[in-house]
Amino acid sequence: MSNAARRGRVTTRGPAITDVARVAGVSVPTVSRVITGSTPVRAEKRERVLAAIAQLGYRPNGAARALVAGHQKAIAVLTGGTTRYGYASTLQGIEEAARLAGYIVMITVIDSEEPALISSTVDLALAHPVAGVIVLKFDAASVKALHQLPAGLPVVAASGGRSSGVPHAVLDDTAAASQATEYLLSLGHRTVHHVAIPAAGRRSGRVVGWRKALERAGAEVPEVLQSDWDPITGYRLGQQLARRERVTAVLCGNDEIAMGVMRGLHEQGRRVPDDVSVVGFDGHPLAAVATPALTTVEQDFVGLGRRAFDLLAGLVNDQHPPQNSLATPRLVIRESSGPPSVR
Amino acid sequence: MSNAARRGRVTTRGPAITDVARVAGVSVPTVSRVITGSTPVRAEKRERVLAAIAQLGYRPNGAARALVAGHQKAIAVLTGGTTRYGYASTLQGIEEAARLAGYIVMITVIDSEEPALISSTVDLALAHPVAGVIVLKFDAASVKALHQLPAGLPVVAASGGRSSGVPHAVLDDTAAASQATEYLLSLGHRTVHHVAIPAAGRRSGRVVGWRKALERAGAEVPEVLQSDWDPITGYRLGQQLARRERVTAVLCGNDEIAMGVMRGLHEQGRRVPDDVSVVGFDGHPLAAVATPALTTVEQDFVGLGRRAFDLLAGLVNDQHPPQNSLATPRLVIRESSGPPSVR
DNA sequence: CAGCGCGCTTGAAAACGTTATCATCCTGAC
């Protein structure tokens, strides 16, 4: 009230703690003590304060609190996107864990690899008071963003790759890709082709694991087919693969692409799994109801997000860098994979 | 430096504007003027200030800025989830628009319908300084959250339903469902069954539009099959539908459920579209590569998010409530729908 | 029974880091 009257702004600045104190007939710190519960307040006064708060519809000003506290109960998430299954699920895990710990999540998408744009986007995110940052290091842009973060700020990365200086929550993509490749080889396929999604670094864990498994088995290592994130691209690559007679098994960088590949093979008359086996990556909910149902490597993205937040919380509270955290994905065998047809 | 030395806290409080002023040999307001560009500063001093900023790695404190400004360049998004296609895409649109306007997005998931939990979640979100709130009103929990928001706070809703007091960005679900239903009837189907997703209010626009179209055509209105968000549930309902001989056309509440339904029908030996036509909703990227490719009602969720933010920005800046915004979805015909088989 | 000290409440004042306001100083033009 006093504020609104004083300034000409139409943006009503809501009641402040001083207004509550005046209405309740107590001092400002007493109101603060009632709200935070930091110090006992005599019951009678507490009631008066609570009544005044309710009457005025008072809400503590977060900015003022953050200013004195030195940090906000908020974290920033830098990510390459929000829509793809992996991103969205990891985000879900982070948000859940954060909310339970009383933190709010600010999300900023890095949608360009141009340094200047990355820089201004990072600045935008850090212009707000945050306790720490989680970087979803699934693509190249996020990696660059990670390097632009100022020292002294608590930072955690979450990804499928190897560590890189900051505390890391990891899904072991390399082991997972090896496992899937070995499974296909064990079915009798002479080799396994790979359709790769955009990678975070020079080489993605998925590509590395696939290649290693082939080399260990002494199998030929075919050239990688590079895809983007769009299932339609997977579809086109599937059509290409269909034209190559010798292709009998394909490991795809994610389930969305795998479903596109299956469609491309299907349209060119190659049956899955009779002619070609297809294995995806991620455990997308739709993989289970695809036709044929997609064999995939299930990843616990939600758990990844949760672990990333726990790491960050540890960093913020205990100061000492926590243990990195690693989880190994699980192969789920469905209909899209089987032994090669005898010819 | 001075701060870190003064307090025992390990959390280094980074350099403040006073440190920059001291190093640069100018007053604090001058530093502020250099940063904000609000007032010209003599070139020589400006250089010194910029040098000091770079040297110290100074970053303006967002909390202090928000405190004096009276509000933060941030908005809160209340949503029922982040992973489903509609939610994630709308979020993407909001984030993009917000980022371009220099706003950051705080996201809070309402994952329970229990009033007490909703209340504490809303409180968590509003404990931080935000310029306004966008509610993704796709489900019942978000609607309840919307009603808990304090008056005086700029609020915008985004949904597929009808308005409800606050400015609204809308996708016309009702018209879209009618269009899809009319399309199926025009193919010669005697009626159209509906598998519904969880609704925001008592009746969802999708159900209403479907029913209206049937009634207008004088067709029988079958009982609605209620689904949750999991494609597996769609799969089970598809199996159920397969057992009913008279079912020849199914409109599903979203594409994920539709893909589950197709799978369920397929497993029970009913061919899509020869025996049963299936139409989805949303325009999920995977609908295009499903087998058969799914006919669907494409929704511009990203645009919805963008419009919701624009509405909120207008509300925050111009004070006067902006026009609501409505977009009509578009039917995309693919392989999963066709005329009923003659018997 | 008086005096002392302790613990519980409470309020005054300082601090957090920034921007806005106002007065002052300097420079240059008439």
Added chain:
DNA sequence: GTCAGGATGATAACGTTTTCAAGCGCGCTG
């Protein structure tokens, strides 16, 4: 020499928590 106007610094907000000191009641001790 005076006046206008641009650049600059001192000071006051913004709303909260923290620190410090003081008031008060009570039990213990001499």
